[in-house]
Amino acid sequence: MITTIIKDRADGGVKRKELFETLVRDSYRQAYNFAVRLCGAGQEAEDLVQESYLRAYRFFHRYDETLPFLNWLYRIISNAHIDSMRKRNRIRVTSLDQPALGTNATIDVADQGPTIDRQMQNDSMSEHVQHALVTMTPEFRTAVLLADVEGMAYEEIAEVMNTSVGTVRSRIHRGRKQLRKSLVEKDPTYYGGMCDDM
């Protein structure tokens, strides 16, 4: 009887693994697209997607199969992105203009301009818009992307972001306002009509 139980559990584990693999194959394109909109960079987006799928796999036993997998995954991606932003903000910043400790040499830093793969991705959405997205408040950016890129209803977004519909409404409103302001600052000629209250 014990061997039956063990065999059933092992079979269940194999089925769950196969199910997860199928879900990855079905969802990775949208997941990557969402991650690019959040991060604005190729390798960073890939790292975010990979980290998110790993988290999803670790907690796959908590996933309710009656609910859309993508919605659950978007929540994981959003949280993973915010976690990485917070970690980045905790990293100490060293002045690049002061000589390195114990030497007279200054610190050389690689060019922070867009890499070639980033430029290729930016072609599909204007560089101004992508840059404006990246400079938004993370929670606002997530809400706006889920509404405008993923086409989700407010109730779905509230579930993904683990908040209320009212908060989603406020985040989207303020997020679009941030986006508009940023776009007008970048290119007043093209986006000038978007911000009549400036």
Add this chain to the structure above:
Amino acid sequence: MTCNQVSALLSAYIDGELSGIEMRFIREHVCYCPECASELQAERHVKSILGGAPMVAAPAGLEDRLIAAVMAEEHRSPFAVVAKFAVAGVLAFVLATAALQFNRRSEGADPTARIDTSRHEAFMDASDPFGGGQMVYTTSYGQ
């Protein structure tokens, strides 16, 4: 409805997330308020820019890299390692128990072998190493 109230609802309006009455109020307000009408147009413009952008193509091989990373995680997971050892341990226990039972039965232990002192006889178990088979001793005790 004031312009500030309308402004706060414009995003939800273009997303179709307002009640019927609220939608009507907004529609009527923007008809006679050019500033709010202009802001509504700007909101729609932002939404269309984001919504109209084509999906970013995933890099070649991403699908396989993701699957490989997840499978590698499965083998690294401490839970998976512990679970595998536990399963192996239980299987080993079950097999050992079964083997022990099989050995005892194959040696032909006579289930009726017993020491019956009331009959002044003792039947030794067939597994007695000095006897090699069933032996009967007549005893004088108990008389």
